[in-house]
Amino acid sequence: xxxxxxxxxxxxxxxxxxxVAGLLVLVAISAASIMLVDKARDDSSLVVxxxxxxxxxxxxxxxxxxxxxxxxxxxxxxxxxFLTQYETAVIASRGTVNRLLGLTSDNPVQIANGxxxxxxxxxxxxxxxxxxxxxxxxxxxxxxxxxxxxxxxxTTQRITEITDAMRRExxxxxxxxxxxxxxxxxxxxxxxxxxxxxxxxxxxxxxFLVRRSSRARDEAEAQLRDNNLNLETTVDERTADLRExxxxxxxxxxxVSHDLRSPLVNIMGFTSELEELRNDIFRRIxxxxxxxxxxxxxxxxxxxxxxxxxxxxxAKLSEDFNEALGxxxxxxxKMDRLITAILNLTREGRRExxxxxIDVRELIETIVATVAHQAAEADAQIRVQPLPDIVSDRxxxxxxxxxxxxxxxxxxxxxxxxxxxISGRTKLGFAIFEVTDNGRGIDAKDHQRIFDxxxxxxxxxxxGQGIGLAHxxxxxxxxxxxxxxxxxxQAGSTFTITLPxxxxxxxxxxxx
Amino acid sequence: xxxPVTIIMIEDDEGHARLIERNIRRSGVNNEIRPFxxxxxxxxxxxxxxxxxxxxxxxxxxxxxxxxxxxMSGIDILRRVKENRFLKYAPVVVLTTTDDEHEIKRCYxxxxxxxxxxxVNYESFANAxxxxxxxxxxxxxxxxxx
Numbered sequence: 001x002x003x004x005x006x007x008x009x010x011x012x013x014x015x016x017x018x019x020v021a022g023l024l025v026l027v028a029i030s031a032a033s034i035m036l037v038d039k040a041r042d043d044s045s046l047v048v049x050x051x052x053x054x055x056x057x058x059x060x061x062x063x064x065x066x067x068x069x070x071x072x073x074x075x076x077x078x079x080x081x082f083l084t085q086y087e088t089a090v091i092a093s094r095g096t097v098n099r100l101l102g103l104t105s106d107n108p109v110q111i112a113n114g115x116x117x118x119x120x121x122x123x124x125x126x127x128x129x130x131x132x133x134x135x136x137x138x139x140x141x142x143x144x145x146x147x148x149x150x151x152x153x154x155t156t157q158r159i160t161e162i163t164d165a166m167r168r169e170x171x172x173x174x175x176x177x178x179x180x181x182x183x184x185x186x187x188x189x190x191x192x193x194x195x196x197x198x199x200x201x202x203x204x205x206x207x208f209l210v211r212r213s214s215r216a217r218d219e220a221e222a223q224l225r226d227n228n229l230n231l232e233t234t235v236d237e238r239t240a241d242l243r244e245x246x247x248x249x250x251x252x253x254x255x256v257s258h259d260l261r262s263p264l265v266n267i268m269g270f271t272s273e274l275e276e277l278r279n280d281i282f283r284r285i286x287x288x289x290x291x292x293x294x295x296x297x298x299x300x301x302x303x304x305x306x307x308x309x310x311x312x313x314x315a316k317l318s319e320d321f322n323e324a325l326g327x328x329x330x331x332x333x334k335m336d337r338l339i340t341a342i343l344n345l346t347r348e349g350r351r352e353x354x355x356x357x358i359d360v361r362e363l364i365e366t367i368v369a370t371v372a373h374q375a376a377e378a379d380a381q382i383r384v385q386p387l388p389d390i391v392s393d394r395x396x397x398x399x400x401x402x403x404x405x406x407x408x409x410x411x412x413x414x415x416x417x418x419x420x421x422i423s424g425r426t427k428l429g430f431a432i433f434e435v436t437d438n439g440r441g442i443d444a445k446d447h448q449r450i451f452d453x454x455x456x457x458x459x460x461x462x463x464g465q466g467i468g469l470a471h472x473x474x475x476x477x478x479x480x481x482x483x484x485x486x487x488x489x490q491a492g493s494t495f496t497i498t499l500p501x502x503x504x505x506x507x508x509x510x511x512x
Numbered sequence: 513x514x515x516p517v518t519i520i521m522i523e524d525d526e527g528h529a530r531l532i533e534r535n536i537r538r539s540g541v542n543n544e545i546r547p548f549x550x551x552x553x554x555x556x557x558x559x560x561x562x563x564x565x566x567x568x569x570x571x572x573x574x575x576x577x578x579x580x581x582x583x584m585s586g587i588d589i590l591r592r593v594k595e596n597r598f599l600k601y602a603p604v605v606v607l608t609t610t611d612d613e614h615e616i617k618r619c620y621x622x623x624x625x626x627x628x629x630x631x632v633n634y635e636s637f638a639n640a641x642x643x644x645x646x647x648x649x650x651x652x653x654x655x656x657x658x
Contacts, residue, residue: 258580258609258610259580261609261630261632262525262528262580262609263525263527264632265525265527265528265531265609265630265631265632265637266525266527266528266531268632268633268634268637269527269528269531269634269637270527270531271634272634272635272638273531273534332632333632333633336632336633347612
């Protein structure tokens with residue numbers, strides 16, 4: 001039992017641990033996923049940022065070239081459209097450079113590069129401005145010269161270098177950021193897959209454990225059912241055995257008491273025959289002794305059945321003979337009464353009870369009426385209190401109460417008016433009856449003994465076999481009840497009988 | 513009595529048989545008494561070698577029957593006697609130790625004429641038998657007819 005309880009506790013603990021572990025894994029996966037997705041979004045926004053920066057770099061270069069070509073176009077044909085174009089390009093290139101600076105403000109390398117670029121672009125714009133100023137002053141040649149100077153080319157070269165540097169930097173960042181984004185994505189999928197696998201494994205383990213424990217429970221239930229069935233069968237078998245044994249005992253008692261009677265008839269019969277013979281023998285002795293002593297007067301009718309006149313040792317002999325015969329006869333009488341009692345008991349034991357509604361008070365009053373004569377002789381009054389009605393066997397109840405009332409009348413104190421009272425009450429589906437007397441009482445050491453067959457207590461001055469109470473108790477038990485006595489010597493007795501209010505055939509085994 | 517009645521006494525206890533016989537004699541009945549100590553011999557005698565009972569068709573019989581026999585129940589003998597057309601008129605007196613009401617009822621149902629319980633008290637016993645003797649002397653036992 002202890003092992004099973006331990007195992008159950010362990011199993012329950014394992015399941016709880018599994019559930020908690022599964023939950024933790026799920027939380028971890030969720031947290032990791034959220035984190036990684038966040039990181040991936042950051043990574044991709046950085047990649048976009050890089051592309052944007054490169055775009056702006058190209059934009060700066062484009063605007064510078066546009067400005068340059070507008071200057072050259074203006075230089076060639078002095079078309080005012082080129083002038084407008086130039087001015088637009090100058091504004092656009094400044095805006096682009098500023099935007100580029102804004103975008104790269106997070107990177108110190110690019111800030112430095114951006115500032116350099118800005119300076120270069122400004123320088124180049126100033127050169128354009130100078131060229132345009134000369135052109136406006138119609139100093140075409142001066143402008144061309146200015147264009148030819150190596151400084152202009154150097155500035156353009158410088159811009160190209162700076163932008164190239166910026167591009168390289170951005171490419172490097174791009175590559176780094178792409179790798180980082182890939183890595184976080186890979187990590188995310190690894191975490192998800194591993195977590196899912198772990199969750200599935202835990203679920204599998206849980207299912208396995210649940211199934212194992214439910215199988216164990218099913219087995220235990222089946223075993224319990226089997227055990228119950230076995231128990232019922234065992235109880236039925238035992239009950240049947242007991243009933244059989246009981247019937248066997250009753251049959252045995254019946255047969256034995258019957259068969260004992262047969263030889264008893266012979267013993268009694270031939271004892272009586274012996275008695276007859278005794279008379280003949282002693283008559284003969286008397287006549288012979290008289291014949292031997294001629295002094296004695298010869299009696300007239302010696303052959304009469306009257307007691308022969310004997311004297312001296314013959315009379316003693318006759319007395320001894322009579323005594324022996326007397327003991328034999330009284331013993332036979334006693335034995336016959338015992339056998340009859342046993343027979344009656346077995347006959348009672350085999351009688352089937354018929355439950356019926358009984359007005360107990362009426363039943364007891366009938367009994368009291370039949371013992372009225374004895375009660376008057378014993379100077380006793382019998383008081384019947386209100387009693388509860390019960391469903392039981394009428395004959396059994398009659399025997400129970402008439403035995404108890406008989407006993408109460410029989411064992412009154414001499415010289416004291418008897419007072420016998422029968423009362424009753426109900427309690428928890430049982431009726432409790434009490435037969436109380438003010439008689440001679442029973443010593444506490446005999447309280448058990450008086451219920452034994454052929455046992456009696458107190459002064460043996462009343463006839464009886466010692467059967468009444470044994471019989472009453474057997475009947476009470478068969479009726480599914482109990483009985484007890486409270487008594488003290490010289491202080492009266494109370495016999496208490498508890499019987500079910502409603503006795504049915506199934507209340508108790510038929511044989512008790 | 514035109515034909516002397518033969519008393520068939522089926523009693524396994526020889527002591528009982530002796531006591532019964534003595535008391536019958538004491539009551540002044542001097543008819544022949546045939547004692548049997550077991551059922552088989554009694555059946556053999558009653559029903560004859562052919563088993564029909566015709567051996568006694570012109571005799572007057574009276575059966576004194578004990579129920580507790582070593583080899584069979586007296587009730588079986590009673591039933592067979594009362595079912596036989598030659599023997600059914602013979603009075604049957606059941607004399608036994610059993611005073612069970614069912615048993616007594618059953619015997620009368622089967623056609624027993626008198627049921628006597630053997631009392632242990634010898635006075636009662638002797639009285640019962642003597643009265644039976646008187647009864648024997650007054651009853652007319654019909655002859656078994658063909």
